[in-house]
Amino acid sequence: MLLDTELADLPPELRWREWMQRVEAVIFASAIPVPRETLARVVGRNCSVDLLIDDLREELRDRPYELVSVAGGWQHRTKPAHAGVIRASGAPTRATADLNTNEAAVLMAIGYFQPVTRAELSKIFGKEISRDLIGSLRSLELIASGPRSPQPGAPYTYVTTPAFLSAFGFDTLRDLPDIEMLEDAGLLGRDRMMSADLATPMPEEGDEE
Template sequence: MTDPETDPDAHAESDPREQSLFEAPPMAEQERMVEAILFATADPVSLRDLTGRMPHGCEPATALAALRRRYEGRGVNVVRIGESWAIRTAPDLGFLMRHEVVETRKLSRAAIETLAIVAYHQPVTRAEIEEIRGVGVSRGTIDQLLELDWIRFGRRRMSPGRPVTFVVTEAFLDHFGLENPRDLPGLKELRAAGLLDNRPMPGEATDDDEGDGGQGDMFEG
């Protein structure tokens, strides 16, 4: 009988089997894994999370890029949301889900003004929000946006009192189909989403004002 401890041929035959345990699956299989994870997860998934879930040696970034190309032009797309990824309805088909969006995300005027200021001025303190709006911001308005997970606390300002700042969340970016805050929608998109009525926002340019009447002065700076 051959002794695997002393027979070099027996040892050589066992190495490939042992090494196969550490080989990454083919890229096509990695794409399927990424697809399965994104499909089954409601919240966006970070690259780090994908790496932790997939077998050793996988390249989720490469698989994501290939999967994103494969979904181009489909009813759903693989999209980047902040530093994470998700499968979402194609933007041109968003109107099919608008009824549910309007009913579940209808905000008061005070809340949408506050949300818009945070989005376009982040990081921004409560005092700065009040200065832009010209009126005080109730605790209930801030709490509502925090509970919806559309804003979160940012870093404290290195100024007297070290006031806390507010920034938008990945959930906010996800709702509007944005990769990052630089892609924020204008007022027309906010109104089209049912989150804003047709009354002018504080500082918003009107038809009689100069300019294109887009986001308005409140979103500059």
């Protein structure tokens, strides 16, 4: 499909408005955060996608939803102030499936220590991390297999995915909260993490991807 991206026949103000609507339509229709290079395909070569996003955000200032930068792209999200209303309505949402405490803690540990093996995770928490738990996180596409570890037996490592960033509203892994915050929440113990001997992991027993 040939698309007129330059819109040279329109006056500047109408051209900019059309570009804004195109960008918003693409973001609204997408099931995942939309990266800059995708949005650049529907606007002029010299058009600033960032400035378009700024104008769209300004227009949404008084709306219950907003454009957020997450997982390397942009996505429509309802504002946190309306979370209680949405829950009370009982309407189905696109929210990530609820994680139990163990799954959430292991997921965040993978986020901090990736690429990390299952045996290393077991040492961090002082108990075995089951293949079923890892499989559950993989089925939600929150983690994936990383590079093979250089340790004996070359066990698989695990890393987080763009879906992890999107689910928790992070743009990059640099947005992960400080470890102290997780300790205060009772999810991960800083002392245990810092004292874990990750150089001598437990046997992997032939983990499979």
